[in-house]
Amino acid sequence: MPPANFPMKDRVVFVTGATSGIGLETARSLARSGARVVLGVRDPVRGHAVADEIGRAGGNAEVLPVDFVSFDSVRRAAGGLSATQPRLDVLVNNAGVARRRRETTADGHELTWQTNYLGHYLLTRLLLPLLKVSPAPRIVNVASEGHRTGRLEWGDLELARGYGGFRAYANTKLAQVLFTRGPIGYEVWAGIFASQWMKVLTLVVIASLLYHVWVGMRDIWMDYVQPVGIRLVCQVFTIVWLVACAGWAIQVLWRV
Numbered sequence: 035m036p037p038a039n040f041p042m043k044d045r046v047v048f049v050t051g052a053t054s055g056i057g058l059e060t061a062r063s064l065a066r067s068g069a070r071v072v073l074g075v076r077d078p079v080r081g082h083a084v085a086d087e088i089g090r091a092g093g094n095a096e097v098l099p100v101d102f103v104s105f106d107s108v109r110r111a112a113g114g115l116s117a118t119q120p121r122l123d124v125l126v127n128n129a130g131v132a133r134r135r136r137e138t139t140a141d142g143h144e145l146t147w148q149t150n151y152l153g154h155y156l157l158t159r160l161l162l163p164l165l166k167v168s169p170a171p172r173i174v175n176v177a178s179e180g181h182r183t184g185r186l187e188w189g190d191l192e193l194a195r196g197y198g199g200f201r202a203y204a205n206t207k208l209a210q211v212l213f214t215r216g217p218i219g220y221e222v223w224a225g226i227f228a229s230q231w232m233k234v235l236t237l238v239v240i241a242s243l244l245y246h247v248w249v250g251m252r253d254i255w256m257d258y259v260q261p262v263g264i265r266l267v268c269q270v271f272t273i274v275w276l277v278a279c280a281g282w283a284i285q286v287l288w289r290v
């Protein structure tokens with residue numbers, strides 16, 4: 035149910051995956067509240083059946099085909115919505131899948147990743163101008179508690195290695211949550227830090243800090259530790275510690 039302080043009457047709402055489950059109930063409920071619901075569906079026949087049912091109940095719904103396994107389809111849907119609607123008040127990114135076996139879309143992406151995250155990310159980006167026309171736009175990303183077990187590996191976001199159905203699903207839901215919390219800042223920072231030049235620069239800074247630690251410690255051993263044997267042990271210990279620090283930095287930066 036929409037909150038009481040956000041009346042839905044005459045708001046334009048786009049719900050993806052509106053032919054079953056949560057998407058269908060969301061579309062029905064919003065239509066009952068007076069919204070003009072656009073049903074984002076991959077099967078237009080079932081979509082029209084839902085639109086007819088909503089119409090018979092006194093609501094207002096229309097169908098817009100969209101299949102998230104195709105970026106072209108997402109672009110067409112965004113173009114169609116922008117051409118027919120004066121504004122978009124609420125975008126509900128709901129359509130989702132979980133696949134036991136790894137499959138690749140014609141766009142070359144892992145299917146769960148493209149359906150749940152990339153496709154909706156593209157849709158949202160393309161619809162931003164239409165959302166900005168609305169006086170109070172809202173974007174609702176239907177994620178899942180499963181996101182808590184998600185682990186995004188920047189080098190293997192689409193799980194080319196070690197694919198598991200739930201693992202892939204959880205990662206898409208985590209990506210949705212991160213997208214909801216503040217996509218641009220997070221992506222820009224993650225992108226910069228993941229770049230090779232940034233890692234090399236960080237390693238140079240760490241190496242220079244370690245070098246200065248070495249120079250300082252060596253002087254301390256020279257000035258204050260007179261027995262040569264003990265001084266040697268101290269210096270060897272310092273070198274081992276510095277090498278371990280450098281190794282740890284390389285491990286963290288390159289995840290080796």
Ligand SMILES: NC(=O)c1ccc[n+]([C@@H]2O[C@H](COP(=O)([O-])OP(=O)(O)OC[C@H]3O[C@@H](n4cnc5c(N)ncnc54)[C@H](OP(=O)(O)O)[C@@H]3O)[C@@H](O)[C@H]2O)c1
Binds near residue numbers: 128129
């Ligand atoms: N059910 C739960 O317990 C639960 C819990 C947490 C989060 N969620 C999330 O809630 C959302 C809806 O889940 P649900 O349980 O309602 O699932 P559902 O009943 O299986 O409905 C999924 C909807 O997504 C559509 N869809 C799937 N692939 C699509 C594609 N490539 N292009 C366009 N539409 C596509 C389906 O269309 P078709 O009807 O044509 O198949 C269907 O309308 C998902 O994002 C899911 O991750 C669900």
